[in-house]
Amino acid sequence: MALKKTIDVQAAVAIAAAEAIAAKTQGTFGVGGLMLDQHGNVLQSLHNNVVKDGLIFDPTAHGERQLIDWYYAERAKGRDLPAPQDITIVTSLDPCCMCAGAILAGGFNVVVAAPDKSAGINYDNSASFTALPENLRAQAGDSFSYPAILGSSLYARASMGATPKSFFIGKTISEPTQALCSLVFEATSAEVMEKFNIDLPQKALKDPATLPAGHAIVRALKQQYPDALTYRCTPHQPDAGLAPFLRQAMARDREHGGAGDAVAVLDSFGNLLLCMPGRMAQSGIRSAFMETTRAYAQLRYKLMNGATPAQQDEVRHYLGHPKDGTFVFAKGPDAGAVSFMNLGAYGSTIEGPLPLKNPAQFQYVLPTLPEAELAAICAALPPLYRNIIRIRPTQVADAALVGALSEVA
Structure with a gap:
């Protein structure tokens, strides 16, 4: 089966946004992501699965964590996959602490679309990664990319963090795609959080x-x-x-x-x-x-x-x-x-x-x-x-x- 290829950050983020929309339809956090090899081939795309059928299914089933476990499972089956340092995860939302830790533990690269001011590892939008223990900050700085969003709206930003991998020819995200990533998450966040609060006292x-x-x-x-x-x-x-x-x-x-x-x-x-x-x-x-x-x-x-x-x-x-x-x-x-x-x-x-x-x-x-x-x-x-x-x-x-x-x- 031929692998789908994307050598443009914008196109990759659009795939992540489509996964986020699928997550919203499922009734879980509207976040999605994909995993690329060093040539831009899409190895896998997944979305958040914390909630299924209106019930908490797995609190750890965030897109990035699932992609990393998928990677290890495929390698265990004998699939010839590149080393983690040659893999790039593209995510619609800044990784939470769990996913940031998983990315760093494995040694993967990540390209991030929308910010998360509450739980994101770059919550202060500085790419200084002071939320991490000091010994992990340099690694994050070398592997976490926040591409530029060109424009004049509140979604615009200058590029920060690591430079996206060299196979990406286009290295910016359009404002509408960025807005979509942000809005899909915001539209689901409160509703899903409520599902954690319906348990009995x-x-x-x-x-x-x-x-x-x-x-x-x-x-x-x-x-x-x-x-x-x-x-x-x-x-x-x-x-x-x-x-x-x-x-x-x-x-x-x-x-x-x-x-x-x-x-x-x-x-x-x-x-x-x-x-x-x-x-x-x-x-x-x-x-x-x-x-x-x-x-x-x-x-x-x-x-x-x-x-x-x-x-x-x-x-x-x-x-x-x-x-x-x-x-x-x-x-x-x-x-x-x-x-x-x-x-x-x-x-x-x-x-x-x-x-x-x-x-x-x-x-x-x-x-x-x-x-x-x-x-x-x-x-x-x-x-x-x-x-x-x-x-x-x-x-x-x-x-x-x-x-x-x-x-x-």
Whole structure:
């Protein structure tokens, strides 16, 4: 099959805009993108898939993240694809922290159309990338391109960041195409964000540990993670009883090409729902957190998709939004690209303010950075993450749990 070719930034952005329109039609965030090789051949084009069938499908299913996982999956099948530094991702919207981290972790190039003043990595329109940890800024400056938009409207801008790859003959974006990319996203953003806020308040949630073993929700949980509901702690206070589950997942993470991380999901009652490793050997961005948050969202989606309103309501009562529970990371964030991706993916999972009574929703057992350095990374994040979601990873309080994991780290 002949590959479609585009050697013009404008034409490439037009393809991304068409994908964004398809996303809007689907009822998800209006963002799209494509992946080009070093000759301008279109390898793949995709759009946001956070929402499907009116339900949250996968909070990590942004266009750029999906393109990168597609790339790794194709290479795993034996397809001869260029190295990441010879690949260019063209996206209709400035990458969020998750996608920026994924792009940097893989070493890809990116061409960006519309700005995102709330969650974009270039939210301040300076191409200085101060939202990134200092050790990643030069790489972003060398690989993130913001082509000129010629004209006199509010969409006009001078070129900034890296120069688009040399195969691009035309290196500017037209004002109408830029406006389309911006407006399609703006037309969907509030509506999709609302879908993250239709879950029940914590006081209305019901304890899944009270359900019979044969109940569909329990069966689905056990199918996803056989040890679901076998551990329970005081809500939001993981203790040493969680250690065996984390240690088992950490060992599997190493088997799967990772550094020995694992992430557990505890619900608002303190029940263990999931504890998963990453799959870094399959894809350099399939971290333990990416696997865990995706698995929990897709578990809920599969139970609710096609179900009656009463059945959907029951799922929401027993499997609440993760903001009311706790994510427990075996290892705390560091200053690398994968950790930055995880911080962004956590933001995309929470997608709004944390409950005031659960400020320590994001906990880790073993620190990898001094607390002040981690706090500085979080304080520099774009406005959505630092001001609205208020991402604040905190170390677990239980010394016995820290000790139990220190033995295997």
